[in-house]
Amino acid sequence: MTLRFHDSATATVRDFVPLQKGKASLYYCGATVQGEPHIGHVRSALAFDQLTRWLQTSGYEVTVVRNVTDIDDKILVKAAENNEPWWALAYRFEQAFENAYDSLGILKPTYEPRATGHIPEMHALIQTLIERGHAYPALDDSGDVYFDVRSWKAYGSLTHQNIDDMQAAPDADPRGKRDPRDFALWKGHKDGDPETAKWESPWGAGRPGWHLECSAMVTKYLGTEFDIHGGGLDLRFPHHENEMAQSQAAGHGFANFWMHNGMVTYQGEKMSKSIGNTINPREMLELARPLVVRYYLGQAHYRSVLDYRPTSLAEAGAAVERIETFIEAARKQLFPGNGFGYIGTRPEAFAAAMDDDLNVPAALAVLHETVRAGNTALAAGDADRVQEAFLAVLGMADALGMNPLDEKWATAAGSPAALGALDVLVKAQLEARALARAEKNWAESDKIRDLLAAAGVVVADTAAGATWSLQK
RNA sequence: GGUGGGGUGGCCGAGAGGCGAGGCAACGGACUGCAAAUCCGUGCACACGGGUUCGAAUCCCGUUCCCACCUCCA
Numbered sequence: 001m002t003l004r005f006h007d008s009a010t011a012t013v014r015d016f017v018p019l020q021k022g023k024a025s026l027y028y029c030g031a032t033v034q035g036e037p038h039i040g041h042v043r044s045a046l047a048f049d050q051l052t053r054w055l056q057t058s059g060y061e062v063t064v065v066r067n068v069t070d071i072d073d074k075i076l077v078k079a080a081e082n083n084e085p086w087w088a089l090a091y092r093f094e095q096a097f098e099n100a101y102d103s104l105g106i107l108k109p110t111y112e113p114r115a116t117g118h119i120p121e122m123h124a125l126i127q128t129l130i131e132r133g134h135a136y137p138a139l140d141d142s143g144d145v146y147f148d149v150r151s152w153k154a155y156g157s158l159t160h161q162n163i164d165d166m167q168a169a170p171d172a173d174p175r176g177k178r179d180p181r182d183f184a185l186w187k188g189h190k191d192g193d194p195e196t197a198k199w200e201s202p203w204g205a206g207r208p209g210w211h212l213e214c215s216a217m218v219t220k221y222l223g224t225e226f227d228i229h230g231g232g233l234d235l236r237f238p239h240h241e242n243e244m245a246q247s248q249a250a251g252h253g254f255a256n257f258w259m260h261n262g263m264v265t266y267q268g269e270k271m272s273k274s275i276g277n278t279i280n281p282r283e284m285l286e287l288a289r290p291l292v293v294r295y296y297l298g299q300a301h302y303r304s305v306l307d308y309r310p311t312s313l314a315e316a317g318a319a320v321e322r323i324e325t326f327i328e329a330a331r332k333q334l335f336p337g338n339g340f341g342y343i344g345t346r347p348e349a350f351a352a353a354m355d356d357d358l359n360v361p362a363a364l365a366v367l368h369e370t371v372r373a374g375n376t377a378l379a380a381g382d383a384d385r386v387q388e389a390f391l392a393v394l395g396m397a398d399a400l401g402m403n404p405l406d407e408k409w410a411t412a413a414g415s416p417a418a419l420g421a422l423d424v425l426v427k428a429q430l431e432a433r434a435l436a437r438a439e440k441n442w443a444e445s446d447k448i449r450d451l452l453a454a455a456g457v458v459v460a461d462t463a464a465g466a467t468w469s470l471q472k
Numbered sequence: 473g474g475u476g477g478g479g480u481g482g483c484c485g486a487g488a489g490g491c492g493a494g495g496c497a498a499c500g501g502a503c504u505g506c507a508a509a510u511c512c513g514u515g516c517a518c519a520c521g522g523g524u525u526c527g528a529a530u531c532c533c534g535u536u537c538c539c540a541c542c543u544c545c546a
Contacts, residue, residue, distance in 0.1 A: 044546035074544065165474040166542050183543065232546030263540070272545060300485065315484065315496045325509065361486045365494035375510055442505055460509055
């Protein structure tokens with residue numbers, strides 16, 4: 001069984017061969033922190049979280065770097081509109097992104113560098129590009145420095161485009177450029193720009209252009225050549241194309257794999273900052289538990305379009321509860337006490353699905369099939385098979401970052417002491433109800449059940465007696 | 473104009489020449505005092521038209537519709 005990933009640069013699914021045996025280096029584009037995160041941002045991070053976890057599960061030591069682009073045109077514009085320092089706005093939204101990532105259980109990267117902390121590295125890269133004849137100071141005296149796309153024959157290769165076939169950008173400002181497609185590595189300081197957004201450089205004071213920060217930072221932390229570069233599909237062009245061009249033109253091998261996640265659409269249309277049809281993760285978390293949101297966002301293949309509909313979260317919730325119900329029932333049967341330890345397993349079919357370019361939907365099918373087998377075993381009282389299914393379900397859920405038993409997802413449950421007290425109280429009610437039932441006093445029995453239900457305690461009658469759980 | 477991805481049962485969503493994907497919803501049954509949960513069963517799914525093949529959702533040709541990117545985008 002071989003680990004295979006889709007590589008956008010070659011447009012093929014091919015075997016993953018790490019540069020260093022047993023290690024994997026992953027860089028994926030985080031946010032330009034110019035506004036609240038929307039679901040698309042989170043889906044992207046989740047896709048690469050699934051990738052990270054599967055690499056780890058497969059035994060790789062993974063180094064993950066995700067950038068924060070904390071200086072760019074939009075940040076400056078919005079800060080000015082807001083009458084707020086740009087760095088305050090950027091940091092505010094950076095934290096909003098962190099919160100969104102955290103709430104969905106997205107693993108922290110190994111490191112998360114900020115663009116503004118890497119100006120010297122960017123200068124070095126620009127210098128190299130100028131020396132190699134792939135960049136030039138603006139032909140006017142703007143202080144800009146541009147990448148010369150015509151000087152780099154491979155330009156367009158990531159997205160399989162030919163420069164001459166591209167539609168000319170209607171709003172391209174050709175001032176000072178040799179070719180309208182040349183992009184800014186460095187933007188000269190202009191009157192009116194904040195003084196705090198100004199750094200000295202050999203080409204005059206200014207600030208970095210978009211694209212450059214990623215090249216500079218990935219090289220610093222992962223080296224001139226690394227395993228995987230990721231990001232949203234919409235970043236392929238121009239962002240990743242430009243990144244690849246400027247890094248390779250500087251003599252770097254750069255990324256071995258380019259992985260791009262699909263967009264999230266809202267009723268068929270791409271969610272986009274510019275259109276404004278976005279859903280805030282916070283809004284989604286008001287509609288469903290974090291685990292359910294994670295399940296929903298992660299259930300489709302990462303390269304597929306994910307279309308959000310109003311019923312999506314409820315459906316995901318039902319699927320999650322099915323898994324949880326089995327885990328709870330199995331746990332109670334296998335480990336009647338509170339504490340237990342386990343070593344999760346993963347069926348071959350699950351691993352095969354994940355190895356095949358992270359086929360999460362197929363992997364989830366294995367998980368659900370295992371849940372059904374486990375439920376059947378529970379009904380049959382086959383403890384060995386229950387345990388087998390239990391360990392497999394937990395192992396698979398762990399690999400996907402969706403283990404309901406993980407304290408990360410604890411919701412209504414309070415401290416162990418509080419839960420213990422609640423258990424005593426509820427059990428007293430259940431005993432009273434058992435007595436009523438023995439007397440076939442259904443009115444009394446149902447009254448107790450309704451009372452508990454009103455308090456958020458769900459009662460379930462099983463062959464072994466009544467059990468309870470908190471309403472999810 | 474260029475580049476790429478798609479149209480799968482009521483909905484979501486995998487698969488990619490023969491073998492049940494899976495989930496949600498619905499209906500029928502089992503279990504249950506009734507529920508809930510669970511299990512079993514049901515749906516003649518592959519945009520359309522041709523073709524190749526013993527066999528096509530999957531390959532080929534044509535048609536059609538949708539989406540994304542082409543310097544703000546995860």
